[in-house]
Amino acid sequence: MLKTNLKKERRQINIINFFLIKLLHRRLLIVKKIGLKKQKTGQEIFDKNREKEIKNHLLKEIPDQENIEYYQEIFDIILKSSREVQKNLKKGRA
Numbered sequence: 001m002l003k004t005n006l007k008k009e010r011r012q013i014n015i016i017n018f019f020l021i022k023l024l025h026r027r028l029l030i031v032k033k034i035g036l037k038k039q040k041t042g043q044e045i046f047d048k049n050r051e052k053e054i055k056n057h058l059l060k061e062i063p064d065q066e067n068i069e070y071y072q073e074i075f076d077i078i079l080k081s082s083r084e085v086q087k088n089l090k091k092g093r094a
């Protein structure tokens with residue numbers, strides 16, 4: 001079977017992955033800060049209204065509506081993982 005050359009596209013994906021990691025890292029630092037603030041006040045980790053707001057906003061930003069499920073799935077995982085990180089925060093440590 002003839003193998004098509006994917007080098008150029010794979011390089012593009014590598015670059016995008018690099019930026020995704022940087023952005024996810026920045027997001028996670030903020031998630032942790034919020035987690036610590038919630039810990040201090042005893043506020044619930046899960047905020048249904050906030051997550052609904054994020055999802056509604058996201059739906060408006062999606063440029064290719066035919067792929068909406070792709071974005072929804074990714075954001076569901078990001079939100080769920082963020083809650084997990086907040087749950088596992090050691091007292092006072094970000």
Ligand SMILES: C=C(O[C@@H]1C=C(C(=O)O)C=C[C@H]1O)C(=O)O
Nearest residue numbers: 031034045046047050051079082
């Ligand atoms: C980060 C927060 O905590 C949780 C995680 C969220 C997120 O990852 O964006 C949003 C709402 C909360 O369920 C928050 O309350 O803002």
